[in-house]
Amino acid sequence: MSADGVAGSVDVVDDGAVRRIVLHNDDGNRLTYPMLERLHDVLSATTPPSVRVLVLAGAGADLCTGDALDPSGVPARWRDRCPAGRHGPPPVVEQEVVGRLRELPMPTLAMMRGRTFGLGLDLAAACDVRVASDDAAIGDDRIGRGQTSSVRLSWLLPRLVGLSQAIRVMLLGDTLDGSAAERIGLVHRCWPAATFAAEADALIGSLAAMPTRAYAVHKVQVLPQLELGFAAALIQSLAVRQTHVIEDTAEGLAAWRERRPPAFTGR
């Protein structure tokens, strides 16, 4: 393993309205503690308003094959919380990373080319949109190694694909190709490997042109309401609606009346 493999890296590449977070390490971009620390900082930082879409991608052929969490590599500020071999009480860096990714207001998209396993699946599942190539290999191989997700995939996955299919992934440890993942709803779209990059770019482009503040207002209703009763959820929706000003709404209605494509700013 190279020196890079011990630490790995997380690159942030801004391209217009699109911020790409690219995982970079040996053996399918395995995540090390320094990479998680970096992800934590990147996802916690205030995002410039110009960034309207966040894309999670892996360098090379894979998204992420899971963790490479050597306890000796625990970042200093987490270390007193993490006795060797245990993640210990919160805050736990991997939990914080997944939590922050899930709560980002802008659209988030996971590029699931090649392999996505374990902690990689945890991260992908926390995104709004997952796209896969047909030759992708997607699963949770931890159960086969006597390990388990510690970042609430057990909470999220049954809500994402239903309990039956969540059991298939998390307890039976089945590996799905892109088509199977699309069939159960784990990924939004599956494309042939040859056209994956072009199709994904087109989708990312359309996300970046969306009224992303209105999108955020959708998200801030859907996610908290997973934990509310129906009547309380309606009140939460009303409150959200009354407290968010979406400038794009005027443009959306004007474009609809004038039968032309809208030009949204994301404000």
Place this chain on the structure above:
Amino acid sequence: MSASRPDGRPLVFDEGSVRHVRFNRPEVHNALRLGDLVALRDAVMAASADTAVRAIVLSGEGRSFTAGADLKSAGDVLTELVDRDVDLAVGRVPTVVLLHDVLLALWRSPKPTVAVLHGHSIGGGYDLSLACDVRIATADCTWGDPRIHRAMPAAEGWSWLLPRVANLSLVTPVAYLGEMLSGAEAYRRGLVHHLIAAGAEPMDSARPIVARLAALDPMAYAATKQRMHAGLHLGWHDALEVA
């Protein structure tokens, strides 16, 4: 089948023990005005309280179920709603509050509630269909929520209902990306219970399905529905409290 009403308010009529509420502005795909929502709410609440009624069916006259709120009538605030008019500039909030009343009335109704979907079943039509127990759709109907494409903030119950009626994976295409689903695709995704051939007269095909629902034991239906709904937001052990 039903008498017309010049004011375009929903038609409310019975076929045996089935109470029909039929949207009745076919010239505008049954776009709903505030007054139409008031009539719908009152009809659902009255039917829910009527022991002779064994099923409530929502449907649309003409080409569509409903294309949702009538944006062109947004300023048409009824006198009885003025004190609820939080957002006078666009008049949208009374619509939302009224829609909440309708959704809660449907959700809490002890009767089987059925949406018969054809043509456009979008926006408010999509909201209403999610609050019903049973969705019957033509294969070629258009179902979904285009509001995100107009940057309109949605607050109409779907954000709670959609992940539960189906699951979170359907929230991505429908709510976040604003993709329209055909009836056939909605059936494939488990959202629609019965699929009707494209072009069929929806109510003719729906009638036998509704008749089966109307023949069920009303107490058993109400109790089962109530427990399932409660269980959606209770823990495993807490659910015993309503069992």
